[in-house]
Amino acid sequence: AQKITQTQPGMFVQEKEAVTLDCTYDTSDQSYGLFWYKQPSSGEMIFLIYQGSYDEQNATEGRYSLNFQKARKSANLVISASQLGDSAMYFCAMREFSGNTGKLIFGQGTTLQVKP
Amino acid sequence: EPEVTQTPSHQVTQMGQEVILRCVPISNHLYFYWYRQILGQKVEFLVSFYNNEISEKSEIFDDQFSVERPDGSNFTLKIRSTKLEDSAMYFCASSVETVAYEQYFGPGTRLTVT
Numbered sequence: 001a002q003k004i005t006q007t008q009p010g011m012f013v014q015e016k017e018a019v020t021l022d023c024t025y026d027t028s029d030q031s032y033g034l035f036w037y038k039q040p041s042s043g044e045m046i047f048l049i050y051q052g053s054y055d056e057q058n059a060t061e062g063r064y065s066l067n068f069q070k071a072r073k074s075a076n077l078v079i080s081a082s083q084l085g086d087s088a089m090y091f092c093a094m095r096e097f098s099g100n101t102g103k104l105i106f107g108q109g110t111t112l113q114v115k116p
Numbered sequence: 117e118p119e120v121t122q123t124p125s126h127q128v129t130q131m132g133q134e135v136i137l138r139c140v141p142i143s144n145h146l147y148f149y150w151y152r153q154i155l156g157q158k159v160e161f162l163v164s165f166y167n168n169e170i171s172e173k174s175e176i177f178d179d180q181f182s183v184e185r186p187d188g189s190n191f192t193l194k195i196r197s198t199k200l201e202d203s204a205m206y207f208c209a210s211s212v213e214t215v216a217y218e219q220y221f222g223p224g225t226r227l228t229v230t
Contacts (some may be wrong), residue, residue: 034220045159045207045221068177091159099173102147102211106159 004107021077023092031097034075039089118142120222139191149209168191198229
């Protein structure tokens with residue numbers, strides 16, 4: 001069964017520093033995708049970054065990068081040069097490509113607080 | 117930039133009442149989803165919809181729930197007889213395809229059942 005684990009309920013980081021949010025996953029599929037979403041206090045879900053299981057390079061999107069370690073089944077999000085506006089809940093999610101229904105399975109989330 | 121919209125933003129209803137949550141997905145998207153998030157918890161998949169039929173549903177999506185695409189733009193979630201435990205944020209999402217494409221989420225409808 002698919003499972004996403006985010007073991008850090010809450011994290012603090014100093015403004016302008018980098019922070020890593022952990023995510024491990026479990027799947028028996030060979031083809032899958034991993035996603036990170038940001039949920040600010042206003043509640044909307046904002047897509048940040050995507051990594052496919054066959055992508056050889058780690059995904060990057062601006063200040064966001066995904067540290068993908070397939071053998072360890074981990075897909076950690078790295079935010080560089082943290083800003084106050086990065087304070088939010090962050091969710092890791094996975095989609096298995098078999099079945100092709102697009103269902104996303106989410107982790108429990110990590111609350112990130114950026115300190116000035 | 118195109119976006120998914122949802123109405124209403126907040127709905128308060130009494131237990132046992134029917135509610136319809138509305139979503140307008142992005143216009144060229146073909147796959148539609150509903151998720152829910154009970155306060156303080158993770159986002160949970162409810163149902164996926166493609167080509168005018170349900171492609172997958174979760175255990176949460178029981179007979180009290182139904183989805184419909186009544187016209188070319190709206191996508192609705194109906195809860196027939198609400199329970200207290202249905203109180204949650206309900207997100208609609210859409211994507212161009214299922215595989216390797218991000219799902220764009222709407223802002224959510226907060227449903228409060230009293």
